[in-house]
Amino acid sequence: MALLTVRNLNTQFHTAAGSVSAVNGVSFQVDSGETVGIVGESGSGKSVTVLSLTQLLPNPPGEVSAGEAIFDQRDLLKLSDNEMRKIRGNRIAMIFQDPMTSLNPVLTIERQMTEALQLHLKMTAKEARDRAIDLLDRVGIPSAAQRIKNHPHQFSGGMRQRVMIAMGLACDPQLLIADEPTTALDVTIQAQIVELVKELRQKNNMAIIWITHDLSLLAGIADRILVMYAGQIVESAPLHPLYENPRHPYTLGLLQSLPRLDEARRTRLNPVKGLPPDLLNYPTGCPFAPRCPFVIEQCYEEDPPLESVGDGHQAACWVQPRGDEVLAEFRQAENSNR
Amino acid sequence: MTQNLAQAESTDILEPRSRRTHRFFKDLLRTQSAKLGAAICLVLVLMAVFAPLIAPYDPINMGAGQALTPPNLAHWFGTDELGRDLFSRIVYGSRLTLQVGAIAVGISMTAGVLIGLVAGYAGGWIEAILMRMVDVLFSFTETLIALAAVAVLGPSLTNAMIAVGISSIPFYARITYGAVLVEKNKEYFKAAQAVGARHQRLIFRHILPNILSPIIVVATLGVSIAVLSASALSFLGLGAQPPSPEWGATLAAGRDYFKRAPWITTFPGLAIAITVLGFNLLGDGLREALDPQQRR
Amino acid sequence: MTQYIFKRILGGLFTIWVTTVAVTLLIHLVPGDPVQIMFAQSQSTTPEQLEQIRQQLGLDRPIYEQYFLYMGRILQGDFGTTIRGNQPVLELLLVRLPNTLLLAASSLLVTMVVGVSAGFFAAYKRDTWIDTGLMTGAILGISIPSFWLGLMLMYVFSIRLGWLPVSGTDLKNLILPALTLGLANAAAVSRLTRSSMIDVFSQDFMRTARAKGLAETVVLSRHAFRNGMINVVNMLGLQFTYMMGGAIVVENVFAWNGIGRLAIQSIFQRDYPTIQGFILIFATVVVTVSILLDILYAWIDPRIKYS
Numbered sequence: 001m002a003l004l005t006v007r008n009l010n011t012q013f014h015t016a017a018g019s020v021s022a023v024n025g026v027s028f029q030v031d032s033g034e035t036v037g038i039v040g041e042s043g044s045g046k047s048v049t050v051l052s053l054t055q056l057l058p059n060p061p062g063e064v065s066a067g068e069a070i071f072d073q074r075d076l077l078k079l080s081d082n083e084m085r086k087i088r089g090n091r092i093a094m095i096f097q098d099p100m101t102s103l104n105p106v107l108t109i110e111r112q113m114t115e116a117l118q119l120h121l122k123m124t125a126k127e128a129r130d131r132a133i134d135l136l137d138r139v140g141i142p143s144a145a146q147r148i149k150n151h152p153h154q155f156s157g158g159m160r161q162r163v164m165i166a167m168g169l170a171c172d173p174q175l176l177i178a179d180e181p182t183t184a185l186d187v188t189i190q191a192q193i194v195e196l197v198k199e200l201r202q203k204n205n206m207a208i209i210w211i212t213h214d215l216s217l218l219a220g221i222a223d224r225i226l227v228m229y230a231g232q233i234v235e236s237a238p239l240h241p242l243y244e245n246p247r248h249p250y251t252l253g254l255l256q257s258l259p260r261l262d263e264a265r266r267t268r269l270n271p272v273k274g275l276p277p278d279l280l281n282y283p284t285g286c287p288f289a290p291r292c293p294f295v296i297e298q299c300y301e302e303d304p305p306l307e308s309v310g311d312g313h314q315a316a317c318w319v320q321p322r323g324d325e326v327l328a329e330f331r332q333a334e335n336s337n338r
Numbered sequence: 339m340t341q342n343l344a345q346a347e348s349t350d351i352l353e354p355r356s357r358r359t360h361r362f363f364k365d366l367l368r369t370q371s372a373k374l375g376a377a378i379c380l381v382l383v384l385m386a387v388f389a390p391l392i393a394p395y396d397p398i399n400m401g402a403g404q405a406l407t408p409p410n411l412a413h414w415f416g417t418d419e420l421g422r423d424l425f426s427r428i429v430y431g432s433r434l435t436l437q438v439g440a441i442a443v444g445i446s447m448t449a450g451v452l453i454g455l456v457a458g459y460a461g462g463w464i465e466a467i468l469m470r471m472v473d474v475l476f477s478f479t480e481t482l483i484a485l486a487a488v489a490v491l492g493p494s495l496t497n498a499m500i501a502v503g504i505s506s507i508p509f510y511a512r513i514t515y516g517a518v519l520v521e522k523n524k525e526y527f528k529a530a531q532a533v534g535a536r537h538q539r540l541i542f543r544h545i546l547p548n549i550l551s552p553i554i555v556v557a558t559l560g561v562s563i564a565v566l567s568a569s570a571l572s573f574l575g576l577g578a579q580p581p582s583p584e585w586g587a588t589l590a591a592g593r594d595y596f597k598r599a600p601w602i603t604t605f606p607g608l609a610i611a612i613t614v615l616g617f618n619l620l621g622d623g624l625r626e627a628l629d630p631q632q633r634r
Numbered sequence: 635m636t637q638y639i640f641k642r643i644l645g646g647l648f649t650i651w652v653t654t655v656a657v658t659l660l661i662h663l664v665p666g667d668p669v670q671i672m673f674a675q676s677q678s679t680t681p682e683q684l685e686q687i688r689q690q691l692g693l694d695r696p697i698y699e700q701y702f703l704y705m706g707r708i709l710q711g712d713f714g715t716t717i718r719g720n721q722p723v724l725e726l727l728l729v730r731l732p733n734t735l736l737l738a739a740s741s742l743l744v745t746m747v748v749g750v751s752a753g754f755f756a757a758y759k760r761d762t763w764i765d766t767g768l769m770t771g772a773i774l775g776i777s778i779p780s781f782w783l784g785l786m787l788m789y790v791f792s793i794r795l796g797w798l799p800v801s802g803t804d805l806k807n808l809i810l811p812a813l814t815l816g817l818a819n820a821a822a823v824s825r826l827t828r829s830s831m832i833d834v835f836s837q838d839f840m841r842t843a844r845a846k847g848l849a850e851t852v853v854l855s856r857h858a859f860r861n862g863m864i865n866v867v868n869m870l871g872l873q874f875t876y877m878m879g880g881a882i883v884v885e886n887v888f889a890w891n892g893i894g895r896l897a898i899q900s901i902f903q904r905d906y907p908t909i910q911g912f913i914l915i916f917a918t919v920v921v922t923v924s925i926l927l928d929i930l931y932a933w934i935d936p937r938i939k940y941s
Contacts, residue, residue, distance in 0.1 A: 056844055081850075089846035096845075101838040106860050106935065115856075116846040167846070371773075474649045477924065481879030482916055486656075489901045489909045490663045492671070566779055570883050573781050574898050589782065600789055607782030615777035622773075 002070075003032040003174060003207050004053075009067035009077075011045070011052045014060060020279040022048045022062070024231035027306075032174060035201065035208040037222035039215050039254070041276055045231040046211045050177045052077075054092060055084045071175070090120035093168035097180040099160035103152035109136075110148040113167050120171045135166040139196060158189035162196065169200060176201075177209045182217065194221055215254050219243065224312075227251045230277050230287035233306060237313040246323035247315035249292045255323075256330055286318070294319045372623025378616025386432045393426035397583040406599045416601040418592065420581075424602060427583040428609050434584045435565055435613055438499050442564035445503025447557050450510025457511070458518025459541055469515060472508045480505035484567055488576045495568075495584060498577030502567045506560060513556050517549035551628040558621035562614040569610050585610050635932060642928055646921040653917040654708065657910040658701045661693070664906075669693065672717050672904045687717075691907070708914070714907035716900075723911040727893055731915065734892030737811055737885065738877040744816020745823050745873060750866060752820065753827025754859070760832060768824065775821025780880055784814035784887040800888075811888045815880045819873060823866065830865040834858050860934075867931050871924035878920055 011023035023045040030036050038046045051057040052064045053076055069076040071092070076084070088094075096102045104112055113135070114128035123131065129148070136144035139162040152160055161181060168176055178197065182190040198221055201208060210222060218225055218239070225242045227235040227250060235248040246252045274291035277283050283290070289299040298318050306316040385392060395403075405421040407413055415424035457468035475483060480502075487501035521527055522545070530544050571577035572586030580591060585606040592602025661668050669688050673679045691714070692700045707714065713723040756768040787810050792800045799807055834840065835858060843857040882894030889895065893912055900908035 054845065056841060085847040085849065087847070088844070089848070094842075094845040096838060096842060098838055102842045104839040104843065104857050104861065106864065107856070115848060115852075119847060164842075167842075470648075471652075473645075474652045477649055477875065477921060478653075478917060479875045479879040479920065481882055482913065482920075485882065485897060485901065486660065486909075486913055489904075489906075490660060491665070492904075493901070562777065569779055570781060573779075574883065574886055576898070576901060586779075586781075589785075593785070596785070596789065597793055600793075603782070603785050603789075607779060607785070610782065611774075611778045614779070615774065618773055618777055 001032055002029050003034075003072075004030040005070045006049075006053065007068050007070075009049060009052060009069065010065045011048050011057065012063050012065050014063065018280055021282065022231055022279065023052060026067075026228075026231075026233055028226055028233065028236065030175065030207050030209060032207050033201075033205045035210060035221055035223050037218035037225045038209060038211045038228055039213065039218060039225060040228035041213060043276055043279075044228040046228045047179050048231075049228070050094070050179060050209060050211065054088055054094065054177070055079070055081075056088075056094075086120070089116045089173075090171045091173055092175045092177065093171070093173035094177045094179065095161070095164045095168045095181050098184045099157055099164050100184065102164060103160055105152055108149055108151055109155075109163055113148070113163075113170060116167065116170050131170070132166070135169060136163065138200070139163070139166040139169075141166070157185055158192065161185060161189075161193055165193070165196065165200070169204065172204055173206060175207045175209065177211075179211045180213070181210075183212070183214075190217070197221065216258050227254070230282075231279065232287065232316065234288065234317070235315045236306070237310075237315075241310060241313050244324055244327075245310075246327075247309045247313065247320045248288075248317045249294045249319070249321060250288050251315075252321065252323050252326055253291075255327065286316075294321050369623060369626070371619045372626070375616050375619025375621075375623055378612060379620055382432055382436065382613055382616060385429055386436050389430050389433055393423075393429040395423035395426040397422065397427045397430035398581045406595060406602075408599070409601055415605040416599065418588070418602050419595050419599070424588075424605055427588055428585065428605060431583040431585045431588065431606065431609065432613075434495065434578065434582065435569075435610075438495075438502070438568040439561040439564050439617075441499045442503040442506070442568060443557050443560045445500060446506035446510050446560065446564075447553070449504075450507045450512075451514045451553060453507070453511040454514025454516075455518055455541055455545065458515045458522065459537070459545065468511075472511045472515075475508040476512065480509075480563070480567060484571060485576075488571060493576040493579065495572065495578035495582060498568050498571040501571065502564050505567065506563065510553070510556060510560070513552055514549060517552050518545055521545050521548050555621055555625045555628060558617055558624055562617040562621065565610065565614055565617070638932060639925075639929055642925045646925050649921050650914075650918055653914055654705060655701065657913050658697070658704050660910060660913075661691075661906050662697065668904075668906060672906060674904070713911040713914070716908050717905045718903065723908050726896060726908065727911050727915050730891055730893045730896055731919070733890060734878070734881050734885065734894060735919070737808065737815065737881050737890060737892060738874060740808060740812040741815035741819070741877045741881070741884075742870075742874055744812055745819040745877070746866075746870075748817065749820035749823025750827050750863075753824035754831055754862070756824065757828045757831035757835060757862075758854070760835075765828075769828065772821040772824045775817065776825075778818065780814055780818040781883050781887050783818055784811065784884055787814055788888070807888065807890070811884050811890050814887070815877060815884045818880060819876055823869070823873065826869060827862065827866050831858065831862040834862045837861070864931075864935050867927075867934055870931065871927040874923050874927060875920050878916065 006029070007027045009023055009026040010021065013020045013022050026045070026049055028036070038049070040046045048057065048062070052062070053069050055076070057064070064077055067077060071087070074083075076087070079087070103109075110129060110132060113132035114123075114125065117123045117128035117131055118125065121128075133144045133148055136148060141147055141159060141162055147155075152163070155163060161184075164181070168178075176197075181197075182193050185193065194217065197208065197210075200206075208221075210218065212218060215225075222239055224236070224238050226233050227242075227248065229250050235242065235246065235251045237246075242251065243255065246255060277287050277290070283300075284303075285298075285300040286292070286303055289295050292299065294317075296319060302318075304316045304318045306314045309315050309320055400420045400422055403413055403417045403421050403423060405417060405419055407417040407421075409416040413423050413425065415428060418424055418427070453468055453472065457465045457472075483505035484498075484501040487504050488497055491497035491500065527540070527544055530540060535544070568577055569584070569586030569589075572584050573590045575587075575590065578584030578587040580587060589603050589606040589610075592599065592606075595602055664671060669684050669691075672687075673684060688694050692703045695703070711724060713727070715722055716726065752768050752772070756765040759765050788800060791798045791810060798810055839861075840853065840857060843853045848857075881892060882897060884890070885892045885894040886898055893915065897909065897912040897916075899905075900912065
């Protein structure tokens with residue numbers, strides 16, 4: 001069942017140099033209990049998309065100019081500030097990239113955890129405190145009852161992100177939006193956080209939107225993946241089809257640039273060459289065309305629509321290369337090079 | 339090593355000096371407020387240089403008009419208790435104001451920059467002692483230092499300039515010291531040190547040119563502070579003495595006639611405020627032009 | 635924390651010690667004979683009297699001996715007597731000190747209330763005409779000499795409107811001096827508050843707070859304000875020091891009977907014992923209050939509190 005349905009979301013930034021479309025006609029759906037990964041380079045509009053949905057985009061300069069986002073039969077984009085606040089932190093929770101700066105340095109963890117509980121669940125201070133300790137315990141903070149009195153700077157980065165997650169889970173949200181929650185952490189901690197979220201997802205039956213620029217990270221957690229490029233969704237597919245047979249050259253490029261665990265050298269062999277387009281001078285045609293190895297004449301003339309290429313698999317490409325064949329060839333070449 | 343050195347200097351080589359100067363002034367005058375500040379300072383300098391041509395009357399000798407005449411067409415700013423033309427006094431006063439600014443800032447900048455340079459460069463116990471002293475002086479406030487200096491030297495405008503100059507030394511020392519510490523940790527400096535440059539060369543050829551920007555900004559803002567402090571001393575009777583047309587002293591003299599002739603206190607105060615405003619705006623503009631990172 | 639406080643107190647004691655050395659040297663830095671200069675204004679003094687004064691001040695002895703003599707007297711609470719009238723300096727100062735402290739404290743209150751609210755509001759309304767207007771006011775405020783502002787306020791409220799007395803020592807007389815000194819410094823505080831708040835508003839934890847669904851007033855007061863105030867409270871000690879310095883000037887504008895007014899009079903009269911006493915008391919007060927305010931700062935900012 002659809003928990004969140006986003007249709008034709010458009011978000012613009014009004015800057016001194018002109019207006020910029022940061023999100024350009026994005027549509028997707030998140031079912032309850034489902035985990036959707038959004039992957040893309042920085043500036044591809046993935047964070048702006050979720051900030052738009054929760055009305056957290058600073059305005060000015062940002063502005064949602066079109067679209068709808070139906071959550072529980074209501075359009076999030078049309079909610080008043082007051083109505084939106086009743087949903088944020090309560091039914092839709094968010095955790096952000098940098099746990100070092102996302103917690104308030106002058107307030108205790110207790111204060112920061114209990115304020116949402118007292119607000120949304122109308123708990124007393126005592127009840128909220130007990131629940132906060134329980135939550136911290138669940139995300140794996142040792143001796144939570146003592147640690148809750150501490151300030152953020154007394155925690156390590158990984159521990160802070162655990163606190164952020166505990167805060168996000170406080171009111172048992174139906175949807176958790178995780179905006180690059182592990183980017184600032186080192187690899188071992190990253191894995192721990194992913195495991196933690198997986199575990200909690202099962203217990204709470206909550207849907208997750210997980211934003212990252214690291215496609216490999218999503219392999220262990222996402223049910224479906226959206227690939228964003230220059231403010232658009234260029235490919236959308238369930239996990240395995242996307243990894244095994246990507247149909248958009250950009251996704252293909254991302255997969256080819258992944259370090260391979262079975263290799264002795266874990267180097268990034270083949271990053272996607274070139275830079276994303278300047279959103280101020282948005283090109284006609286496909287935005288990926290200048291970087292695309294499969295480019296044909298038509299790509300420069302017309303922007304390809306997002307079309308179905310298989311069961312629940314969509315791609316926005318005129319060529320739609322056979323990703324499975326390209327990847328097989330690529331790996332063979334890689335192996336013979338060694 | 340030498341490659342590092344070349345890299346550090348390459349930004350200077352890339353752009354010809356004239357173009358850099360041009361761009362600097364363009365940056366400086368980018369904002370309306372910096373333009374206003376520059377205009378005020380320019381007017382002040384012109385007023386000081388051409389004072390005899392601008393002022394319609396003698397600033398010190400009596401007989402320009404009747405005493406305590408309110409502002410009118412003949413006496414734009416009115417006359418004081420001795421019948422002197424207030425406008426002429428203020429025009430001549432601008433000379434003293436600029437002198438105060440130049441001498442006071444000259445003293446504090448020279449001494450402060452030297453202390454900051456030595457402390458920051460030398461490190462060790464020299465640094466500890468010098469900066470500890472600067473901290474102590476800093477906690478005394480400029481007003482107290484200036485008052486102590488005047489108490490020693492005796493009241494006069496020259497002494498007030500010196501006193502104000504001394505009072506700001508810790509300020510410049512701190513700014514310089516901070517900037518030196520930053521430069522000392524940069525690659526180009528370590529490279530120069532590694533190739534065995536002498537102390538003098540390291541200090542004056544490498545560090546000093548690189549820390550000039552913050553010092554220039556502080557010096558411009560420092561003129562404002564110096565003008566304010568010196569006029570305050572004169573107002574208290576510890577600086578310029580009658581019949582000097584110094585603005586603070588003129589203002590103070592008008593206090594006795596405050597009820598009947600408020601213009602005597604109003605106009606010199608306005609002159610001080612506008613001058614200080616001019617240097618403040620110019621200083622803010624310079625800061626933005628020289629240090630783009632600090633732009634808000 | 636205790637270590638931090640201990641370090642600050644040690645630093646403060648050092649400053650006061652340097653002050654004692656400085657005031658002993660002060661008299662020797664005077665060009666010419668200080669005793670003659672002190673009495674230059676009164677013609678009737680005989681050379682014998684001068685010699686007696688010289689002995690009294692210990693000026694005929696080596697300088698280190700003078701220092702220990704002076705220190706010995708200071709530690710017993712004897713700051714000497716005024717050159718004219720032979721009044722005990724310490725008593726003169728201590729009678730007036732509360733007036734100066736009252737003026738400085740109430741000015742600080744004006745500065746904080748006006749400066750912080752203006753700066754906060756300007757930051758919140760950043761890049762609107764409200765911001766531009768407030769910051770134009772601030773740069774004007776920084777540029778206006780306090781003594782002139784005082785005289786202009788006096789002209790409007792006392793002479794023209796007749797609402798407040800021109801001078802005196804009632805609490806009613808405190809209003810104009812405190813307003814003068816407070817407003818003169820509010821400009822700088824408002825600029826500091828603004829830039830500090832703009833910094834806070836762009837922080838990630840603000841977004842976290844909003845993501846929790848907190849009301850905007852709660853986000854601003856609980857999450858933004860306290861963080862923004864850290865920088866401002868950090869400057870409180872320095873601000874108080876500015877207030878004490880500014881009080882010297884403003885006391886003389888309004889004839890407020892504090893130690894600043896006494897100091898200017900004694901500089902006129904070249905009354906060195908009083909000047910020395912004033913500098914010592916002033917430095918001690920400034921150092922003590924700064925330490926107290928720093929402790930308050932450490933208490934507000936948990937990052938210092940526990941380190």
